[in-house]
Amino acid sequence: MKRFASKVVLITGAASGIGRAAAERIGSEGGRVFCVDVNAEPLADVVAKVDEVGGEGAAHVCDVTDVDACRATVAACLERFGRLDSLVNMAGIIQMGHTETFPPEMWKKVIDVNLSGHFYMCQAALPSLLEAKGNIVNAASSICFRATPYAAAYAASKGGILAMTRMLSVEYGKRGLRANCVAPGSIKTPMAAPAGIPEDADYDIIMRSMALTGPSGPEVIAAAIAYLASDDAHHVTGEHILVDGATCA
Ligand SMILES: NC(=O)c1ccc[n+]([C@@H]2O[C@H](COP(=O)([O-])OP(=O)(O)OC[C@H]3O[C@@H](n4cnc5c(N)ncnc54)[C@H](O)[C@@H]3O)[C@@H](O)[C@H]2O)c1
DSSP states (O other): OOTTTTOEEEEETTTSHHHHHHHHHHHHTTOEEEEEESOOTTHHHHHHHHHHTTSEEEEEEOOTTOHHHHHHHHHHHHHHHSOOOEEEEOOOOOBOOOGGGOOHHHHHHHIIIIIIHHHHHHHHHHHHHHHHTOEEEEEOOGGGTSOOTTOHHHHHHHHHHHHHHHHHHHHHGGGTOEEEEEEEOSBSSGGGSOBTOOTTOOHHHHGGGSOTTOOBOTHHHHHHHHHHHSGGGTTOOSOEEEESTTTTO
């Protein structure tokens, strides 16, 4: 399959986990992939892998909490590849802790990176995406549908992303833009060992969010992202795809 042969895809969070797997998957389908992350060091490897599997990669460092940096990132992508067909927002963080003692500055940080970061990137990319009649794939989570404890800020950010994505699909649908989310369950990436799990955590309720089908790697989410970003999904918008091994079933 070469579904991305003439396409340019900008991926945030591309240095690790799901974003990295998506860069490699879309590269393997012939895409030009603009790989974006706040963590500069691993990006060269990701770009090399995208090139190796048949795509064309480029690296760019950006902190998605910085609105000007988000605008500059889209400008750099246009400068490098001349167009933008898909924005894949995977940059994110998680911080756990008991809700009654969760530090307000940590709440702000999680909302800033996850929710505001998605918004700033969507806003910056919208003019080029509308021109290309392109699409957005955002990172929701199974936590939107089946709650995990000790993750109030993360859950709120993911619920916000889901709602914002559906809203974008309606606001821009008539102009040819699609907006969807992937909603991963627990996936084996660095994020799967989050900071802040309380020492007295109740694992009975934590285990409610474990996949029935066993652990999975980020490639299962990359496959869903590639589908949503491709023309195969041309009639799919305002949707989410749960990839969670029946956690929410
Ligand atoms: N892994 C899971 O189980 C899981 C489940 C549900 C949803 N998700 C979501 O999927 C997305 C990818 O998660 P992952 O598991 O690959 O995590 P990950 O930690 O492997 O990768 C996240 C990437 O985001 C980058 N990032 C963090 N803050 C940033 C910032 N301010 N600006 C730019 N980049 C930044 C990190 O450097 C990292 O490369 C996240 O949005 C996450 O919330 C993951």
